[in-house]
Amino acid sequence: DIQMTQSPSSLSASVGDRVTITCRASQTISTYLNWYQQKPGKAPKLLIYAASNLQSGVPSRFSGSASGTDFTLTISSLQPEDFATYHCQQTFGIPRTFGQGTKVEIK
Amino acid sequence: EVQLVESGGGLMQPGGSLKLSCAGSGFTVVTTYMSWVRQAPGKGLEWVSTIYSGGNTYFADSVKGRFAMSRDNSKNTLYLQMNSLRVDDTAVYYCAREPPYTSAWDYWGQGTQVTVSS
Numbered sequence: 001d002i003q004m005t006q007s008p009s010s011l012s013a014s015v016g017d018r019v020t021i022t023c024r025a026s027q028t029i030s031t032y033l034n035w036y037q038q039k040p041g042k043a044p045k046l047l048i049y050a051a052s053n054l055q056s057g058v059p060s061r062f063s064g065s066a067s068g069t070d071f072t073l074t075i076s077s078l079q080p081e082d083f084a085t086y087h088c089q090q091t092f093g094i095p096r097t098f099g100q101g102t103k104v105e106i107k
Numbered sequence: 108e109v110q111l112v113e114s115g116g117g118l119m120q121p122g123g124s125l126k127l128s129c130a131g132s133g134f135t136v137v138t139t140y141m142s143w144v145r146q147a148p149g150k151g152l153e154w155v156s157t158i159y160s161g162g163n164t165y166f167a168d169s170v171k172g173r174f175a176m177s178r179d180n181s182k183n184t185l186y187l188q189m190n191s192l193r194v195d196d197t198a199v200y201y202c203a204r205e206p207p208y209t210s211a212w213d214y215w216g217q218g219t220q221v222t223v224s225s
Binding site for chain 1: 142144151152153154157165167201205209210211212213215216217218
């Protein structure tokens with residue numbers, strides 16, 4: 001199985017900060033890497049697909065990048081509505097594994 | 108508009124069975140990959156199962172042999188039959204769509220709570 005190691009598990013940041021979350025795959029997954037945002041009591045929402053493609057309707061302050069088996073989600077200027085938990089997921093193989101999640105909290 | 112609506116969750120005793128439903132609208136369930144994922148209280152997302160458009164199904168080791176996926180084309184609905192339920196199956200269960208042109212889960216159901224307790 002492909003393991004996804006996401007870091008950090010949590011972070012505190014202020015409105016306007018630049019935030020970076022990383023995910024490392026245990027083997028090559030090409031760019032089959034997706035990022036989701038989840039708020040309490042809600043289903044996850046797709047932000048980025050195929051490592052760097054912005055899902056329709058998602059603000060442009062969200063971006064994704066890839067370097068080998070390392071993937072990064074960046075929020076360029078954190079907004080109040082961005083405080084949530086973020087998950088990475090690989091869809092290169094079965095099982096469709098997720099990272100452990102990163103909770104972004106208000107500093 | 109694409110929508111997924113889940114139902115069927117509830118409280119069951121260990122060893123019992125439940126069948127979850129995921130009704131699709133705005134697209135055809137059998138033409139895309141569909142998956143189930145679950146989230147235990149305070150935990151991350153755990154993939155449960157996937158059905159390919161051709162009908163092949165895949166399951167997590169933790170549910171293999173106990174859970175089954177099926178589809179009803181006439182109702183445009185996906186199902187998850189859960190048998191021999193265990194306490195550690197307690198979670199919110201979500202269905203999600205994975206169209207091949209993105210290989211990402213672009214639409215999710217609202218989630219349904221499954222609680223297994225004696």
